[in-house]
Amino acid sequence: MTPTDIPAPSIAYGPLWPMIAVFLAAAIGVLVEAFVPARRRRPVHLVVALAGLTGGLVAVALVARNHHHPTLIAERAVAVDGPTLFIQGTLLLLGIAAVLLLGERSLDSTGGTFVAAAAVVPGSRGERQLTASSTMQTEVFPLAMFALGGMLLFPASNNLLLMFVALEILSLPLYLLAGLARRRRLLSQEAAVKYFLLGAFSSAFFLYGIAMLYGYAGSVDLGAIFTATGTVGSNDTLLYLGIALLSVGLLFKIGAAPFQNWTPDVYQGSPTPVTALMASGTKVAAFGALLRVFYVAFGPVRWDWRPLMWGVAILTMGVGAVLAITQTDVKRMLAYSSIAHAGFILTGVVALNRSGLSGSLFYLLAYGFSTLGAFAIVTLVRDADGEATHLSQWRGLGRRSPALAGIFALFLLAFAGIPLTSGFTSKFAVFSAAISSGATGLVVVGLIASAVAAFFYVRVIVLMFFEAPAPDGPTIAVPSVLTYGAIALAFAVTVVLGVIPGPLFTLADKAALFVR
């Protein structure tokens, strides 16, 4: 046993900078919590977080310019390729908008959407004192930044171990953030506990799947699993178990059908800016990871998992579209709509060809911004008890505040997939990709589900514009420039991608090649 030195691995730090920038900003945020006096924390946090995200965006642009050939860096652990950069860019833009929403505090007379002190028991005397004060739990900023860092890492990881770590980094802060609502705290805490328990279960499934795949391929590297699937006579049972268990973990995160139960409760209970971050960011990141795993590692055994994915996609579209009709709460309705959209994007995954990948990437960007904008508008419709989320309270909103209701209607139309919105182009992209790969049946189901979904989106629009407003209805809060900025960004993306989708399509198509 002669001692051999362990050589230092070659890590090309350049393409890691988008993630490093965000993690660095998160760590600085924690230091801000430690050393900056409470009154000045919120503005400092905003500056740090936005600087980190902008820096990450610049880094993504530089990496995209300098790395024309997709590579695997950090000992094959991180993949720098088109999908990674496209999704990271999307996530950073969404992150900027979400951080703007987190920083908003002029909506509530007492200051922000976040609880003053999470450790104080709801309904206690201490809470009443604190709620009247204008303090807030400013830890939400570093937590959100850590979640965003995990989201950036999740679709970029090329080995399953790193992917698991990224999954936890993105999930843990979200479990916490879900429980920090200022109003209706018990509902929020219930959402956090549910999300945490079910999320921990799904992580366990994911980890178990990794163990199975390691037993099958002798490696957790996606490329090595791909190679192993090509060899004849290997132990296929382990592979199937691994695929199934890994899929459970990933499908939970995207909110696909047998694992969608948490979505409405968590989306409803969480503070709305956090819901916006979850509905857009988590979905984009988790789909990125799902696409990478299935396109890179499980391509050769597609005949084994595609029928299953078909079933999941159909079930997801059906459950999301049908159950959304029965909802009476705006946030729950948007949650079911996000389930349905997960099903639509899954058709792009099932397609398993280049246009399926580019279509999914385009869809993720378009949907991410629409849903973020929709939740941003939900934060503005308020009454004395906080946000007025019951649908009956939204009656006649279009007469009282036509501009805002109009923008919300535009997001709903984008969800429904009406032409000239981003939703139409993205649905067209994934459905045509699915047809070209022979999944016509799936597309038929998708079109039916779209029609059903369009019904309840249009119903909300009718409710807002063609019914008389309730006398004691909610008011539209006047936000600061932060929320306006987030809504404007979401609005611009939704309109531009609907009218001139060409440039982004070209970009997504150029990006749609995984490195193995």
Add this chain to the structure above:
Amino acid sequence: MSTVTTATATATATVLAASPQTSVSEAVVFWIVAPVAIAAALAMVFSRHAVHAALLLVVDFFCLAVLYAAQDAPFLAAVQVIVYTGAIMILFLFVLMLVGVDSSDSLVETLRGQRVAAAALALGFVVLLIGAIGSATLQMPSQGLAAANAEGNVIGIARLLFTRYVFAFEATSALLITAALGAMVLAHKEQVVPRVSQREMSRRRFAGAHPTPYPSPGVFARHDAVDTPALLPDGTAAEPRPPVLEGSSNQAGRAGDPAGPGATGSGS
């Protein structure tokens, strides 16, 4: 790509040459520790007292650590003792104490038939998993151990940790920060009103009317709590009364106390 496949191929080749056999000492350890582990696990499940169950779980964890050590995985054994037996069990016990040792769950089912359905589904899942894993692994010889432990188990782990998984290792620190942040956010109450220091308290006391200690409760008192006034021989309370602690207002007539409101800020 090709480098990885050749590497795994050579590893497989070297490992198959040294086919591992269960040694006598390993068998002896297994047959001693495994029954203890199973007995402890069963006792844990059927134990009625939560603390007993937790302690039995410690026994179980420790047995697992011994089994890991017997299977040439000293690092895993150390982790099992340090993290599980040490840290995780501490957390379990804390949670038990937090909830109260005597409290028991409400056993009312809100969803009818939920328990039966859950049991049936869990059983089905376990049967499926056991069947699949059994059919999968029993045909293969175990392999890879000798190559992984060639220069010592812990060194092997270090080699992987600081080469292939170094980025995952660094990323783990983000998880640890999040855990600390989360614990603070959920469990730490900020001191809103600055705490009164001992110096400040003594200064207040001497600035007030009564620097000396208050009369003690005395032989006629029925309580020995500090906020109970001393009784004079005729049964009336001795004046002045001691300062009132916030939240202990079980007797009336203390609002105008000279010691002021001992506001403790964010609740008690």
Add this chain to the structure above:
Amino acid sequence: MLRPYIPILFLGILGAALAVVSVLGGGFIGPKRYNRAKLDAYECGIEPTEQAVSAARFPVKFYLTAMLFIVFDIEIIFLYPWAVAFGRLGLFGLVEMVAFLATVFVAYAYVWRRGGLDWN
């Protein structure tokens, strides 16, 4: 294979023996002159109850301590292979470990500054 663990086994046996011998030995050797007052458990003159009556629940503060303990416990897990392989890792290992520790100490600084370690 299991030879390195034999000293640990002996140490464990020795520890258990010490505990057993001192408990049993006390019972055998010590004089046994009991009376009623001596058999009473003494708790400041108050009849002892099985559990603290008013404090059936722990303060949540202990949870914070336990959680912080776990954070640094897991840090130790990473230090263990690093320390064993320190001679072979070279500068890279040192840099990576310092980076890791610095990051975790960010959390420490936060907890310390915000009073998470104060005992009041």
